[in-house]
Amino acid sequence: MWKDIGGREAGQIRPNSFANRVKSHRLSTLQLSNYKDIVSPHKGSINSLQVDLTEERYLLSGASDSSVAVYDVQRATDYEGGGHIAKHRSVFVVDKQHEHGHKYAISSAIWYPVDTGLFVTGSYDHYVKVWDTNCTRVVMNFKMPGKVYRTAMSPLAASHMLIAAGTEDVQVRLCDIASGAISQTLSGHRDGIMTVEWSTSSEWILVTGGCDGAIRFWDIRRAGCFRVLDQSQSQLGRRPPLLKRKRPGYKFVRNGPLVASMMVSISKSLSAGQNSSVKPRAPQKRSANGNGVRQSSVGRIPAKGSVRQRLHPGMLSSQDRATAHYGAVTGLKVTEDGMYLLSAGSDSRIRLWDVESGRNTLVNFETVRLQTSKPIQLATTQDPAVVFVPCMTAVKAFDIWSGKTCLTFRGHYEHVNCCCFSSQDQELYTGGNDRQILVWCPSRLISDGVDAGPMQDQDNWSD
Amino acid sequence: MKNDTNSDSSKPKKRRRDEEIEAESSSSDRTLSLEENLTFSDTLVALRIMRAQFPHIDKVSIRPFILQSQLYSSVNDRTQVDRELESLRRERVLRVFKLNTGQDDHAIMFLDDYLNQIECVVKRMEEKKQVNLEVFEWFQTHVLDSKLEPSVGHEELCSLLSIVGKVKDEHISLLINAGILTRQLIDPDMYWFAIPNIGSVLKGLSQGRKEIISFLNRRKYKEMMLALLEKKHLRFSPLDMRFHLRDLIGSGHLKTIHTPTGLVVQISKD
Numbered sequence: 001m002w003k004d005i006g007g008r009e010a011g012q013i014r015p016n017s018f019a020n021r022v023k024s025h026r027l028s029t030l031q032l033s034n035y036k037d038i039v040s041p042h043k044g045s046i047n048s049l050q051v052d053l054t055e056e057r058y059l060l061s062g063a064s065d066s067s068v069a070v071y072d073v074q075r076a077t078d079y080e081g082g083g084h085i086a087k088h089r090s091v092f093v094v095d096k097q098h099e100h101g102h103k104y105a106i107s108s109a110i111w112y113p114v115d116t117g118l119f120v121t122g123s124y125d126h127y128v129k130v131w132d133t134n135c136t137r138v139v140m141n142f143k144m145p146g147k148v149y150r151t152a153m154s155p156l157a158a159s160h161m162l163i164a165a166g167t168e169d170v171q172v173r174l175c176d177i178a179s180g181a182i183s184q185t186l187s188g189h190r191d192g193i194m195t196v197e198w199s200t201s202s203e204w205i206l207v208t209g210g211c212d213g214a215i216r217f218w219d220i221r222r223a224g225c226f227r228v229l230d231q232s233q234s235q236l237g238r239r240p241p242l243l244k245r246k247r248p249g250y251k252f253v254r255n256g257p258l259v260a261s262m263m264v265s266i267s268k269s270l271s272a273g274q275n276s277s278v279k280p281r282a283p284q285k286r287s288a289n290g291n292g293v294r295q296s297s298v299g300r301i302p303a304k305g306s307v308r309q310r311l312h313p314g315m316l317s318s319q320d321r322a323t324a325h326y327g328a329v330t331g332l333k334v335t336e337d338g339m340y341l342l343s344a345g346s347d348s349r350i351r352l353w354d355v356e357s358g359r360n361t362l363v364n365f366e367t368v369r370l371q372t373s374k375p376i377q378l379a380t381t382q383d384p385a386v387v388f389v390p391c392m393t394a395v396k397a398f399d400i401w402s403g404k405t406c407l408t409f410r411g412h413y414e415h416v417n418c419c420c421f422s423s424q425d426q427e428l429y430t431g432g433n434d435r436q437i438l439v440w441c442p443s444r445l446i447s448d449g450v451d452a453g454p455m456q457d458q459d460n461w462s463d
Numbered sequence: 464m465k466n467d468t469n470s471d472s473s474k475p476k477k478r479r480r481d482e483e484i485e486a487e488s489s490s491s492d493r494t495l496s497l498e499e500n501l502t503f504s505d506t507l508v509a510l511r512i513m514r515a516q517f518p519h520i521d522k523v524s525i526r527p528f529i530l531q532s533q534l535y536s537s538v539n540d541r542t543q544v545d546r547e548l549e550s551l552r553r554e555r556v557l558r559v560f561k562l563n564t565g566q567d568d569h570a571i572m573f574l575d576d577y578l579n580q581i582e583c584v585v586k587r588m589e590e591k592k593q594v595n596l597e598v599f600e601w602f603q604t605h606v607l608d609s610k611l612e613p614s615v616g617h618e619e620l621c622s623l624l625s626i627v628g629k630v631k632d633e634h635i636s637l638l639i640n641a642g643i644l645t646r647q648l649i650d651p652d653m654y655w656f657a658i659p660n661i662g663s664v665l666k667g668l669s670q671g672r673k674e675i676i677s678f679l680n681r682r683k684y685k686e687m688m689l690a691l692l693e694k695k696h697l698r699f700s701p702l703d704m705r706f707h708l709r710d711l712i713g714s715g716h717l718k719t720i721h722t723p724t725g726l727v728v729q730i731s732k733d
Contacts, residue, residue: 212649232612236546321616321650326567347567362549364541368715368731403542 001025020383026426026442027386030397032411033441036076038088038429042067044105046431048377049420052111053155056424058091060119061431062109066102067095068121070133073422073429073439092136100138102127107148107375113155118177120163122148128165128175142175142182146192149375152206154198162220164206166193172208174220186218188225188318194330194375199355201338209329214322215343215353224315229343230322231351233359238401240357324360325349331376335384335400342380342387342400346372350389352400365403367391377418379428388428390416395430395440411438497693497705498726501719502537506547509537510557514573518703524583525660526576531559531569533706536713552611561613561655563645564665567714569613572658578603584641584659598634601627602643610656615644617652664701671700671707676716679730686729689719 004021007013013021040046044065051073052058059071069090076086094101102123112118112130118139122128124147130140146168153163161177162184172193174184191212199205199217206218216225325345333342334355341353350365369392370376379388386397386406395416397407414433421428428440503509510529517527531548538544548571551557558577562568572580585599605623606615624630638644642659674697679685693704700707708728711717718731 234549236549321653326561349567362542362545364535364545366541366715402540 023381023423023426024385027381028406029442030407030409030426030428030440031443032409033427033439035084035444036073036086036088036427036439036441038071038073038437038439039090040431040435040437041069041090041093042435045414045417045433045435046437047105047107047374047417048109049418049429049431049437050110051420051422051429052116053113054115056422058111058116059420059429059437060109060111061437062106062121063435064105065095066104066106066123066125067093068106068109068119068131069093070119071437073427074425094131094136098136100129100141102129108151110151110153113153113157120151120153122151122165124148126167128163130163130177140177140180142173144173145169149192149194150196152196152198154203154206155200156198156203158203160203160220164196164198164208166196166208168192168211170210172196172206172218184220186220186225187315188216188218188228189214190321191328194328195332197332197334199338200334200336201355207332207334207341209324209332209343211328212323213325213327213329213345215324215329215332215341216317217358223312225317227358228317228320228322229324229341229353229358229360231324231360232322234362235354235357235359236362238354238361240354240359324351324353327372330371330374331378331389333378333380333387335380336382337384340384340400342378344370344376344378344389346370350387350398363401363403365389365398366405367396371415371417374417376416377420379419379421381421382423388419388421390419390430390432392416393432395419395428409440411440412436497708498689501709501726502539504538506534506538506544507551509534510571510573513537513709514576516705518701518706520664520701523660523663523701525658525664526572526580528560528570528572528576528658528661530562530710530713531567531571532711532713533709534571534713536709555608555611558607558611558656559613560658562665564669570658570661574607577658578607580659581641581643584643588637588641593637595631595634595637597628598624598630598637599641599643601630602638614647614653614655617654620644620654667700667702668707668710671697671702672711672716674699675704675707675711676730679717679728684729686720686727688724689726689728692728 004013004018008015008018042061042063042065044063046061046063048062050060057072057074059073060068062068070092071088071090073088077089078087079085080087096103102121102125104124106121106123108122110120112120117133118130119133120128120130126144126146126148128142128144128148128151129138131137132139144165144167148165148167150166151163163175163177165173165175170187170189170191172186173182176183189208189210189212191210193208193210195209197207199207204220206220207215208218209215215229217227218225324343325347327346329343329345331344339355341355342350343353344350348367348370350367352361352363353359354361367389371392376390380386384400387400388395388397392415393410393412395409396405398404399406412430412432412434416430416432419428419430426442429437431437503512513529513533514527534544535541548559552559555574557571557573560570560572562570581599581603585596588596601624605626606620609623621630624634642657644654645657647653647655679687693708695704697704712719715731717728720727720729
């Protein structure tokens with residue numbers, strides 16, 4: 001460590017690589033904290049955890065007993081064990097007794113991305129509520145048609161204040177805080193939506209994962225989704241190969257009407273490596289080619305014979321039935337550089353997708369079983385090196401490029417639902433069905449606890 | 464492939480003599496223990512050896528297939544397995560089928576074996592004087608060649624088959640009856656590709672898995688030496704112990720621990 005500091009001083013190591021070295025060393029020593037404890041006032045399983053995005057100081061948790069609590073993770077409320085163990089009690093708790101509180105389990109609690117003055121909660125009582133943190137009052141209420149599974153706000157949004165809510169209804173709803181109404185609905189999924197995430201590279205792009213196993217990318221300025229991820233579309237490696245791209249071609253069918261002279265991009269199954277002659281395909285609808293060359297909306301004819309529906313070109317994607325997982329999609333995480341997407345499914349598979357090409361990178365994460373009934377929250381480190389996944393009662397950290405397990409965190413008594421990584425302090429917070437929030441910190445010796453509260457002045461005589 | 468001739472279990476002495484002549488020690492044999500041959504370096508090598516080690520089952524004529532979980536336990540890097548499988552699939556060396564026995568079970572079969580299997584089925588149907596048998600040829604030449612994924616949609620199937628002749632519903636029902644296609648439960652319009660005549664083997668697979676897990680669960684420390692476990696005979700499954708062990712280790716239900724006396728197999732918790 002000192003050698004590295006000397007090297008940084010002399011200019012041998014660049015500042016970024018020095019910081020990364022320290023961070024990854026601390027990451028490799030993560031273990032259940034023996035000097036920090038979060039006292040959770042919840043009486044139900046913890047469904048959602050999030051550290052605020054501005055200072056990474058306040059942790060917001062939502063639980064199944066309709067309670068929401070906020071903790072300050074940087075300053076302890078009191079000390080125990082002779083000043084060695086810092087206890088962090090909640091700054092405030094909101095529960096069922098609150099006059100406008102939720103009535104059923106809270107499935108998602110997130111901070112307003114700009115500052116900690118507001119937070120948004122979504123619950124199984126079909127409401128999405130926006131709260132004022134300082135007065136703990138409900139400022140706005142949105143009624144949804146079904147149980148709310150996830151809410152999300154874009155961390156990059158500069159021109160909109162939309163809350164994306166995924167419910168058990170097939171449509172994703174965008175609620176606007178500025179106007180107080182539900183401004184948009186996005187249709188395309190064929191079953192409830194379990195996870196919603198905004199892209200970290202564009203404020204207009206939303207990714208949703210549904211119980212039908214599909215992951216869809218939506219640009220909220222247009223109708224319909226522009227990409228559906230298909231697990232059979234794969235690329236061997238982190239980046240797509242340069243030369244083998246989909247190329248436009250003619251399509252025609254012997255028995256159907258000749259649709260030659262239609263420059264339709266070849267649909268996904270003729271992917272890279274199969275540069276064979278043009279194969280006859282099912283008659284395709286005209287795809288909206290205004291979206292660029294890599295568009296490939298597969299417009300299939302609906303099941304019964306030759307009845308063709310006239311659909312808006314943006315809605316062609318609702319016919320695309322590609323699935324990303326063989327079960328429901330239970331967790332989604334976009335990496336902070338916006339290039340890769342991680343998805344966890346109830347088929348106990350975690351997949352890494354390349355966002356730009358929309359393909360499965362075929363990295364195999366060794367998971368045996370994942371929770372299937374509730375959405376789980378994944379966490380990644382900042383330079384995406386490690387991904388933390390709640391696997392039943394343990395949390396496993398996988399190396400993102402090779403899929404090997406680096407660390408396993410066993411401490412919860414029951415299933416873990418959510419985990420949140422604070423990249424500033426390299427601390428991991430996990431919450432589970434056993435109503436506990438556990439803190440996993442890099443190990444440190446007791447003797448160098450510089451900010452371990454006031455030590456009692458005691459004589460050390462033996463009597 | 465030399466290894467194919469060695470998997471005939473009815474001539475043990477001759478096989479052993481052949482073994483001595485063959486220089487490679489990696490040729491398949493029941494006398495070589497699973498412990499020494501657990502991992503391989505390459506996916507294709509692993510596939511070929513496991514295909515040769517496929518147990519011979521009486522009463523059912525089935526060509527060898529390999530489960531994807533067996534591959535995971537045989538090659539160290541799972542991502543490498545996935546990627547090599549993908550490139551082999553694209554080169555049309557093998558096909559991947561989704562099985563209905565578990566959450567994520569896939570069976571891998573070499574393309575020649577699959578075509579042979581279809582031939583057997585067609586022959587049996589010919590003996591029963593079935594009509595419309597030309598659909599199998601259309602299927603082999605057009606559908607198998609262009610559709611490399613494990614599933615196919617109804618429209619696409621009809622359009623691919625109708626390149627040659629008029630396709631009727633009876634043709635599709637014939638394909639389903641032969642066991643080459645199965646309907647998907649979640650989506651009425653999509654079919655899975657399937658291996659015909661595999662039903663009893665799959666039943667044996669699930670029963671064998673349950674038997675091994677319950678046997679190990681009943682033991683005091685839920686573990687056993689691999690060398691001893693390998694010699695046990697399974698009552699409910701026609702497939703041999705080595706097949707099941709590779710499958711269970713690869714799917715994560717069992718884990719192997721290195722001890723000074725050899726490998727120990729243990730039930731993995733979560």
